[in-house]
Amino acid sequence: MSDKTAQPDGASADNGSGDGAVAPEVKRRSIWTRLYHGETNFDFVGRRKVWFILSLVAVLIGLGALLTRGLNLGIDFEGGVVWEVPAGDASVADARNAIDEFGLASATIQELQGDEGTELRIEAEPVSASTSDQVTDALAQVTGSSADDVSLTSVGPSWGREISDKAIRALVVFLVLVTIYIALRFELKMAVPTLVALIHDVLITIGVYAVTQLEVTPATVIAVLTILGYSIYDGIVVFDKVDENTRLVSSTGGLSYGGMVNVSLNQALMRSLNTTITALLPVTSLLVVGSWIMGAVVLQEFAIALLIGLFSGAYSSLFIASPLLAWLKEREPRYRDIKRRVDARGGEAEVVAAAVMAGTTTVGSGPARPPASSGAAARSSPGDTRVVTPGGRAIPPRPRKKTKRSR
Numbered sequence: 001m002s003d004k005t006a007q008p009d010g011a012s013a014d015n016g017s018g019d020g021a022v023a024p025e026v027k028r029r030s031i032w033t034r035l036y037h038g039e040t041n042f043d044f045v046g047r048r049k050v051w052f053i054l055s056l057v058a059v060l061i062g063l064g065a066l067l068t069r070g071l072n073l074g075i076d077f078e079g080g081v082v083w084e085v086p087a088g089d090a091s092v093a094d095a096r097n098a099i100d101e102f103g104l105a106s107a108t109i110q111e112l113q114g115d116e117g118t119e120l121r122i123e124a125e126p127v128s129a130s131t132s133d134q135v136t137d138a139l140a141q142v143t144g145s146s147a148d149d150v151s152l153t154s155v156g157p158s159w160g161r162e163i164s165d166k167a168i169r170a171l172v173v174f175l176v177l178v179t180i181y182i183a184l185r186f187e188l189k190m191a192v193p194t195l196v197a198l199i200h201d202v203l204i205t206i207g208v209y210a211v212t213q214l215e216v217t218p219a220t221v222i223a224v225l226t227i228l229g230y231s232i233y234d235g236i237v238v239f240d241k242v243d244e245n246t247r248l249v250s251s252t253g254g255l256s257y258g259g260m261v262n263v264s265l266n267q268a269l270m271r272s273l274n275t276t277i278t279a280l281l282p283v284t285s286l287l288v289v290g291s292w293i294m295g296a297v298v299l300q301e302f303a304i305a306l307l308i309g310l311f312s313g314a315y316s317s318l319f320i321a322s323p324l325l326a327w328l329k330e331r332e333p334r335y336r337d338i339k340r341r342v343d344a345r346g347g348e349a350e351v352v353a354a355a356v357m358a359g360t361t362t363v364g365s366g367p368a369r370p371p372a373s374s375g376a377a378a379r380s381s382p383g384d385t386r387v388v389t390p391g392g393r394a395i396p397p398r399p400r401k402k403t404k405r406s407r
Contacts, residue, residue, distance in 0.1 A: 045258040048323035062207015074217040077160030087118040088143040193324040197316035219301040227309025234317040254351035256339040258326040276314040
């Protein structure tokens with residue numbers, strides 16, 4: 001009879017060392033678990049050319065559509081006439097047949113669900129007063145309503161130009177204030193990637209509207225300005241982590257500035273995703289419930305632009321602004337020399353992994369978590385935040401500032 005006994009769960013057989021020791025089975029943690037604990041090791045900075053090329057292609061497609069097709073500007077920008085009338089038993093096709101004889105074949109007709117039932121909304125280019133009255137009578141007749149039930153709104157093109165001018169002025173003031181704030185809070189070189197990310201988000205949003213020919217309304221302009229605020233917030237979250245981790249940049253510790261940015265991005269990744277998901281939930285509710293179910297067209301115009309901008313803002317803060325910051329900083333003599341020495345020693349992939357797993361971001365934050373892999377160990381004592389790399393090099397913590405005791 002064999003004298004072998006069953007191994008308990010989570011343990012393996014003899015490890016082959018001859019001492020009969022039983023090695024515990026190491027279970028690989030899922031990507032979601034590592035993402036939740038901030039222990040991912042995605043190479044954001046090393047693949048920056050890929051992200052830059054993808055964004056450049058998307059922007060060029062949008063600009064091409066903008067130059068060839070233009071934007072589908074709403075009536076508030078181009079001017080025109082809007083009729084709204086209770087639909088009754090009439091359909092969109094009935095309303096179009098009724099106005100075609102007045103030369104309004106290109107008019108936009110929509111069915112709107114309101115508190116008093118279904119309404120028809122007809123938008124057309126400017127017409128004379130007599131033609132406007134004839135269209136009103138025709139719509140009243142086809143829907144079975146009286147002429148008094150047909151609402152008529154006339155908008156001049158000057159209104160749209162005024163909205164555009166104010167939006168551009170607001171955008172310029174916003175960009176200037178953002179540049180000043182980031183330069184004072186962090187440094188000027190962090191303001192440059194932020195502005196590039198903002199321009200990226202605006203161009204992507206405009207490009208999507210040019211490609212899909214979605215109507216551009218004042219609500220769209222408001223949404224674009226809102227997008228800029230969100231993009232700034234998401235970028236500040238990442239840059240704050242980068243600024244906190246700058247102390248890790250050291251040739252003796254094996255981390256270049258780009259490696260430190262990689263550490264910061266992986267540590268802030270879950271927070272950035274949570275911020276994006278939290279913002280997307282109410283916007284999606286606006287689009288689905290407010291627009292598609294309740295028929296509020298204004299909410300649809302606002303929500304679609306927000307959705308596009310939220311996705312673009314989350315992407316640009318992780319894949320555009322931060323890698324661009326690393327590229328700019330590593331052109332400085334100090335960080336360029338550190339990068340050269342780190343590359344000469346064979347790179348920093350293991351050091352980045354160890355720093356991410358240890359979670360060393362704040363001095364005195366307590367003992368660091370050991371990494372799951374045996375190739376990169378992080379040793380710590382209470383209050384110590386050093387990362388020890390496979391070669392035995394330690395990334396020192398930032399020294400505490402001496403403070404004078406009050407007497």
